[in-house]
Amino acid sequence: MTKGDVSFTFLDRIGEIEQNIRDERWQSALALALTLPDICGGIAFPEMVKKYRDGRTMMDRYGNPTRDIGAQYTAWVDQYAAEFLKKDAADENPYLSGDRCWQLRCEYLHQNKGFVNTEEDREYHFHLGLNCGTSVCQFDQPAMSSKSEAEEIRLDIQQLCHRLCLAARKFYDDHHETKDFSLYNTPVIDFIQWTQESKTAKSSPLIVVMMEDKVTAMGVKMALEQDDVEAVYFDDFDAVKKKVKKKNVFCWVVGDTFADRIDPSWEIEKAAPVVTVSLPIDIKTLRRQVYGQMKGAKR
Numbered sequence: 001m002t003k004g005d006v007s008f009t010f011l012d013r014i015g016e017i018e019q020n021i022r023d024e025r026w027q028s029a030l031a032l033a034l035t036l037p038d039i040c041g042g043i044a045f046p047e048m049v050k051k052y053r054d055g056r057t058m059m060d061r062y063g064n065p066t067r068d069i070g071a072q073y074t075a076w077v078d079q080y081a082a083e084f085l086k087k088d089a090a091d092e093n094p095y096l097s098g099d100r101c102w103q104l105r106c107e108y109l110h111q112n113k114g115f116v117n118t119e120e121d122r123e124y125h126f127h128l129g130l131n132c133g134t135s136v137c138q139f140d141q142p143a144m145s146s147k148s149e150a151e152e153i154r155l156d157i158q159q160l161c162h163r164l165c166l167a168a169r170k171f172y173d174d175h176h177e178t179k180d181f182s183l184y185n186t187p188v189i190d191f192i193q194w195t196q197e198s199k200t201a202k203s204s205p206l207i208v209v210m211m212e213d214k215v216t217a218m219g220v221k222m223a224l225e226q227d228d229v230e231a232v233y234f235d236d237f238d239a240v241k242k243k244v245k246k247k248n249v250f251c252w253v254v255g256d257t258f259a260d261r262i263d264p265s266w267e268i269e270k271a272a273p274v275v276t277v278s279l280p281i282d283i284k285t286l287r288r289q290v291y292g293q294m295k296g297a298k299r
Helices: 009-024 026-033 037-042 070-085 098-112 157-175 193-202 216-225 237-244 283-296
Strands: 124-129 153-155 208-209 232-235 249-253 274-279
Touching: 009 026, 009 037, 009 157, 026 098, 026 157, 037 070, 037 098, 037 157, 070 098, 070 157, 098 124, 098 153, 153 157, 208 216, 216 232, 216 249, 216 283, 249 283, 274 283
Parallel strands: 124 153, 208 232, 208 249, 249 274
Antiparallel strands: none
16 A cells, blocks of 8 residues: 555554553553554564464464464563563562453453453452552552452553553564564555545656666666656567556656667657667766756646
């Protein structure tokens, strides 16, 4: 997807969480923050996939190995986010482990309900809070009453979201040059931009490069292209007739080996100037010549 592409990137997601925190949109901030380990876990541990009892790898409908999302999620939190999830930097272990964070993620995102904290079969019971302090958990009073033997987990939403963002940014900074974060972009099309780009593409000036040597032609093409000017190259007249006949050609750049073979039948845009070049090519001179011709051409 190129036209109108305004896809949400991994860093966009972190930025939106941080904006939600500033705007005190706590539900949105928490929901997005709890998805960060989903993305990072898939990037960090692609080898963690689901398997059948006989050891065979489960495949999805596209024929790819099925991610073991829970294992990836918990492993990433434990390995990459643990240092950010301690009540105190001096603590040996984080307050929120990967298993705990995974349970919180599943309960908050998928149960579509608040934390009733009455389920006796739960290992942990969560209590979310606001304005608790600077720690991920800053309660001094005893645990909220519960007849269950489950461990009580108290969390400050702002701090949890902030700390998950810090962990995700550090993970990105450390690995974006070797890992492909774009695999987890959210595709988004801006249809107004798409329409504008389509109109611009139809009216963009076109430079046609005709040379026998493809490597040289490609170099000339790249040297002549600009944001608002398109360039293409060919080594065959028939290809030009097929692919350029409906385009608005502003200039032809022709290698000297083609100069004596110019025929009006392939000059699709009769008024376009023709610039003949020979090796070695002085790119700066060629650019001045081509854009000078285009500027002086009457349209």
